[in-house]
Amino acid sequence: MSRAYSASSDTRMPDGTLLFVCIVLLCGGLVMLTSASISLAESSTGQPFYYLQRQMLAVLVGLMGGAVMLRIPSEFWESAGLSLVFIAALLLIIVLLPGLGRTVNGATRWLSIAGINMQVSEPARLLILMWLAGYAVRQQAELLATWQGFFKPMLVMAIIGLLLLQQPDFGATTVLLAVTLGVLFVAGGRLKYFIVCCLAVVAALAALAAYSPYRLKRVTGFLDPWADPFDSGFQLTQSLIAIGSGDVFGLGLGNSVQKLFYLPEAHTDFIFAVIAEEFGLVGSLLVILLFATLVWRIVVIARQSAVLNRMYQAYLAFGIAIWLGVQSLINIGVNMGVFPTKGLTLPLVSYGRSSLIITMIALGLLMRIDLENQRAINGGSKRKTRRSAR
Amino acid sequence: MRKTVKKQSPKRKPVKRSSIVNEDQPGFNGRAYFAVFCLALGATGLFARAVYLQVVDEAFLERQADARHIRSAKLSAHRGTITDRNGEVLAVSTPVDSIWVNPSVLVAAPEQILALAKLLDVSSASLNEKVSRSSARQFLWLKRHMNPSDAARIIDAGIVGVYSQREYRRYYPAGEVIGHLLGFTNIDDDGQEGLELAFDHKLAGKSGSKKVLKDRLGRTVEDVESVRAPVHGQNVVTSIDLRMQYFAYRALQSAVNEHRAKSGSAVVIDVNTGEVLAMVNQPSYNPNNRSSFSASNYRNRAITDIFEPGSALKPLIVAAALESGKYRENSYIETSPGQVKIGAKTIGDKRNFGRINLQTVLQKSSNVGAVKIAMSMDSEYLWATLQRFGLGQSTASGFPGESAGQLNHHANWRDITQATVAYGYGLSVTPLQLAQAYAVLGAKGLQYPVSLLKIERDPIARRIVKPDTADSILSMMESVVQTGGTGTQAAIAGYRIAGKTGTSRKAAKGGYAENRYAAVFAGLAPASKPRLAIVVVVDEPNAGEYYGGAVAAPVFSSIASGSLRILAVAPDNVQGTKREALRLAEAGR
Numbered sequence: 001m002s003r004a005y006s007a008s009s010d011t012r013m014p015d016g017t018l019l020f021v022c023i024v025l026l027c028g029g030l031v032m033l034t035s036a037s038i039s040l041a042e043s044s045t046g047q048p049f050y051y052l053q054r055q056m057l058a059v060l061v062g063l064m065g066g067a068v069m070l071r072i073p074s075e076f077w078e079s080a081g082l083s084l085v086f087i088a089a090l091l092l093i094i095v096l097l098p099g100l101g102r103t104v105n106g107a108t109r110w111l112s113i114a115g116i117n118m119q120v121s122e123p124a125r126l127l128i129l130m131w132l133a134g135y136a137v138r139q140q141a142e143l144l145a146t147w148q149g150f151f152k153p154m155l156v157m158a159i160i161g162l163l164l165l166q167q168p169d170f171g172a173t174t175v176l177l178a179v180t181l182g183v184l185f186v187a188g189g190r191l192k193y194f195i196v197c198c199l200a201v202v203a204a205l206a207a208l209a210a211y212s213p214y215r216l217k218r219v220t221g222f223l224d225p226w227a228d229p230f231d232s233g234f235q236l237t238q239s240l241i242a243i244g245s246g247d248v249f250g251l252g253l254g255n256s257v258q259k260l261f262y263l264p265e266a267h268t269d270f271i272f273a274v275i276a277e278e279f280g281l282v283g284s285l286l287v288i289l290l291f292a293t294l295v296w297r298i299v300v301i302a303r304q305s306a307v308l309n310r311m312y313q314a315y316l317a318f319g320i321a322i323w324l325g326v327q328s329l330i331n332i333g334v335n336m337g338v339f340p341t342k343g344l345t346l347p348l349v350s351y352g353r354s355s356l357i358i359t360m361i362a363l364g365l366l367m368r369i370d371l372e373n374q375r376a377i378n379g380g381s382k383r384k385t386r387r388s389a390r
Numbered sequence: 391m392r393k394t395v396k397k398q399s400p401k402r403k404p405v406k407r408s409s410i411v412n413e414d415q416p417g418f419n420g421r422a423y424f425a426v427f428c429l430a431l432g433a434t435g436l437f438a439r440a441v442y443l444q445v446v447d448e449a450f451l452e453r454q455a456d457a458r459h460i461r462s463a464k465l466s467a468h469r470g471t472i473t474d475r476n477g478e479v480l481a482v483s484t485p486v487d488s489i490w491v492n493p494s495v496l497v498a499a500p501e502q503i504l505a506l507a508k509l510l511d512v513s514s515a516s517l518n519e520k521v522s523r524s525s526a527r528q529f530l531w532l533k534r535h536m537n538p539s540d541a542a543r544i545i546d547a548g549i550v551g552v553y554s555q556r557e558y559r560r561y562y563p564a565g566e567v568i569g570h571l572l573g574f575t576n577i578d579d580d581g582q583e584g585l586e587l588a589f590d591h592k593l594a595g596k597s598g599s600k601k602v603l604k605d606r607l608g609r610t611v612e613d614v615e616s617v618r619a620p621v622h623g624q625n626v627v628t629s630i631d632l633r634m635q636y637f638a639y640r641a642l643q644s645a646v647n648e649h650r651a652k653s654g655s656a657v658v659i660d661v662n663t664g665e666v667l668a669m670v671n672q673p674s675y676n677p678n679n680r681s682s683f684s685a686s687n688y689r690n691r692a693i694t695d696i697f698e699p700g701s702a703l704k705p706l707i708v709a710a711a712l713e714s715g716k717y718r719e720n721s722y723i724e725t726s727p728g729q730v731k732i733g734a735k736t737i738g739d740k741r742n743f744g745r746i747n748l749q750t751v752l753q754k755s756s757n758v759g760a761v762k763i764a765m766s767m768d769s770e771y772l773w774a775t776l777q778r779f780g781l782g783q784s785t786a787s788g789f790p791g792e793s794a795g796q797l798n799h800h801a802n803w804r805d806i807t808q809a810t811v812a813y814g815y816g817l818s819v820t821p822l823q824l825a826q827a828y829a830v831l832g833a834k835g836l837q838y839p840v841s842l843l844k845i846e847r848d849p850i851a852r853r854i855v856k857p858d859t860a861d862s863i864l865s866m867m868e869s870v871v872q873t874g875g876t877g878t879q880a881a882i883a884g885y886r887i888a889g890k891t892g893t894s895r896k897a898a899k900g901g902y903a904e905n906r907y908a909a910v911f912a913g914l915a916p917a918s919k920p921r922l923a924i925v926v927v928v929d930e931p932n933a934g935e936y937y938g939g940a941v942a943a944p945v946f947s948s949i950a951s952g953s954l955r956i957l958a959v960a961p962d963n964v965q966g967t968k969r970e971a972l973r974l975a976e977a978g979r
Contacts, residue, residue, distance in 0.1 A: 039605070043607075182425055185421055185425060186419075186421050186422045186425060188421070229454075237454070240443060240451055240454075241451050241454050241455045241458070242455075243440070243443045243444060243451070244443050244444060244447055244448050244450070244451020244452055244454070244455070245451060245452055245455045246444055247444060247445075247448050247452070248444060248445065257455065257459050257603060257605075257611070258455070260605030260606060260607075260611060261605050261606035261607055262458060262459075262605070262606045276440070276443075276444065280444060281440055281441065281444040281445060284440040284444065285437060285440060288433055288436050288437055288440065291433070292429075292430070292433045295426075295429060296426075299422075299426055302422070303422070306422075318422060318425075321426075321429075322425065322429070325429040325432075326429070329429065329432045329433065329436065332436050333432075333435075333436060333439075336436065336439045336440065336443060337439075338435070338436075338439055
């Protein structure tokens with residue numbers, strides 16, 4: 001272990017394609033964020049680059065966070081165990097305490113600590129994933145053999161999910177559920193439990209939609225937004241109009257009309273619509289392609305970890321792949337009207353500093369795993385340690 | 391950690407068969423590929439959806455976009471200017487800005503209403519009420535026709551949902567002096583009265599429109615295309631000479647005030663073209679501020695109101711007599727014993743004038759003489775002659791609400807009708823009609839169509855009477871103004887004047903009122919070579935005097951002297967000037 005801490009002295013570069021895709025998404029995201037938010041910023045704050053400046057600050061924090069992750073051996077997180085869950089639960093409980101959480105648009109998602117606002121569901125998601133990957137490794141036998149092995153992590157997931165729904169944060173719950181099921185699925189959970197689980201989730205979703213009417217409205221709104229384009233279908237129709245206006249080649253950078261107060265949340269959850277409007281089909285296909293590449297490279301790292309029998313790292317990387325893949329899939333799908341509207345950002349692109357920082361930290365963690373993998377392949381010594389342990 | 395890994399290896403084998411875990415790559419196996427496959431499927435779905443939205447459904451979505459973004463904006467056209475014959479501006483449209491709001495936006499921001507109220511200098515409570523009452527609407531005028539710099543101050547305050555619209559407001563620099571003739575426009579700059587209405591088709595611009603791209607707050611982002619360019623209104627040049635108009639206005643106003651008359655009108659016509667050079671009325675109003683005046687003040691009485699001309703009609707009767715050939719300039723009429731009985735009615739003169747010639751009939755305004763002349767003529771002939779002078783016919787000036795006067799058809803005439811027509815009763819005219827009829831006498835018997843617009847080409851004249859007849863009447867009428875006539879107060883220094891007084895009792899319920907008169911003077915100046923036909927009517931003078939010669943003739947005198955000077959007409963009575971001045975001084979004018 002002590003040797004692992006000095007591993008950062010290694011001068012090796014992480015996966016080039018991954019790094020390139022991340023930089024393109026990040027820099028392109030900043031450009032598009034500026035384009036999408038400039039009018040809103042101008043009219044509400046008087047500073048056209050208000051959102052850009054704040055996002056740039058988050059990029060700096062994210063870079064620092066990622067650098068820190070690069071220096072911490074991934075085994076550290078594996079050994080942290082259940083304490084990660086406790087931290088996550090603590091954050092999610094604190095935010096619900098009156099006076100501590102900050103409520104925006106009816107959702108109590110932000111924790112204000114020393115003047116810094118943090119959306120707690122973002123770090124919670126990473127913490128849960130770090131624990132879950134470890135659980136899948138530690139309890140693999142139980143997971144494969146017994147129903148307790150499967151339902152214990154699902155219980156943790158349910159508790160965390162309930163806490164998230166108290167905010168409420170339906171989007172974060174969905175991603176967390178997808179990540180949990182994904183990791184457990186890959187780690188070998190029994191199929192019948194998944195089927196039971198999926199049925200339970202569908203039932204829960206149906207109950208939830210029926211229980212909170214605004215949710216139901218969103219669900220029905222997305223199915224036929226043109227039935228009520230001025231109320232429940234408003235945001236979605238505006239998004240579809242933006243995308244459709246883009247045609248094949250788009251209106252050109254900065255020329256979106258929908259961002260001029262027609263499309264709500266144009267700089268956050270609906271930034272994809274603005275990209276599609278300004279760059280057309282070419283732009284939207286490029287964005288989808290970039291995220292597909294991102295997920296593909298992460299899956300490659302996960303596979304490599306598995307080949308090296310670094311199962312914790314494999315599950316962790318795979319979890320991050322599902323996380324980013326599902327989140328971008330849902331976000332873009334919401335923009336295009338194939339999913340009901342949720343409060344989910346487009347990773348690395350949308351305005352949303354907690355999301356950006358945590359995503360960059362997760363990517364830092366991935367690159368650490370990748371570097372460790374490469375060292376294991378070339379160095380051999382470490383790999384031998386791992387192999388012998390097996 | 392390692393312990394866990396170790397523990398798990400012996401247990402792996404029994405489970406292996408029931409799951410699809412690949413032994414060679416524990417944890418990363420078919421399931422992982424299946425998950426990745428699902429994500430890839432999702433990405434493919436998004437690909438397909440993007441193609442659908444941006445290629446297949448693109449036309450529909452773009453239509454929806456245009457329906458939301460593209461608005462048509464009005465390009466105001468300004469209304470033509472009205473000027474007098476010398477280019478003096480009488481009516482002009484000046485740019486103003488009107489402030490409107492989107493109540494549904496504004497109502498959501500109470501503190502904005504407060505700021506707006508402060509800017510508009512109204513109470514925030516009343517503004518708040520006004521806005522909330524229309525909260526469901528998208529448009530509400532807040533204040534119209536503001537000084538553009540004041541409007542800019544409000545727009546610059548940057549209150550959401552507050553906009554300005556360029557409009558034009560009509561200003562009338564000459565105000566009440568020419569208000570009746572010009573009329574006015576409404577707040578949307580459409581002609582409502584007078585020349586503004588008559589020539590609205592020419593004056594009114596056609597506002598254009600353009601397509602603009604607007605953001606959701608209603609601010610214009612860019613002009614997409616100009617759909618229709620605005621067509622600005624054409625200018626209208628009236629026949630009025632503003633200097634004469636001022637002169638006439640002042641003279642009439644002081645007379646109406648002096649005699650405490652109910653109303654009054656004066657018309658000045660260019661004898662040789664038919665152009666109206668001045669047209670004034672009392673009481674008047676200020677077209678720039680119409681808030682406090684009653685509708686009756688808006689009437690252009692010189693064109694819309696009729697009166698019985700009384701003795702002022704006699705020159706036309708005499709003209710008809712000369713034309714008929716039955717009379718010559720030196721024909722004599724027996725008026726003894728100073729009265730004549732027609733049917734049951736006795737018509738009398740002030741005194742017995744005895745045997746008098748035609749000139750004296752006019753000079754002394756003998757009713758008996760006029761009646762005898764009229765009765766000697768065929769009624770159809772008399773009627774036709776009067777009609778040719780324009781009586782009972784619209785002058786076709788085009789002025790809205792013009793009255794044609796009243797001249798009953800000869801078939802309906804009885805003897806008494808024919809007799810009363812001789813001294814100007816039983817028929818009625820507008821001041822403009824009378825002026826037109828007199829203009830014929832000043833233009834050697836030719837009639838030019840009345841025009842309220844400056845005419846560019848020589849008008850086509852119509853012969854009404856022989857030149858000799860007109861000249862004869864003219865010289866007869868000169869005697870009216872000379873010593874011994876009824877209209878001596880119409881005389882002016884340096885010029886010869888021909889005219890006729892008229893004093894008519896006003897018709898009332900069941901006959902004629904005892905003490906309500908219309909005082910008239912109609913005449914031509916200068917008599918040697920007439921340039922102007924002037925008619926003055928003062929309605930119901932109430933300060934003792936009521937004769938046309940005492941009330942209307944002085945007004946005629948000051949209008950004529952001022953107008954002739956403005957036109958720089960050479961005096962035609964230089965020798966008489968001194969004598970006349972002395973006479974006027976004696977008369978105590």
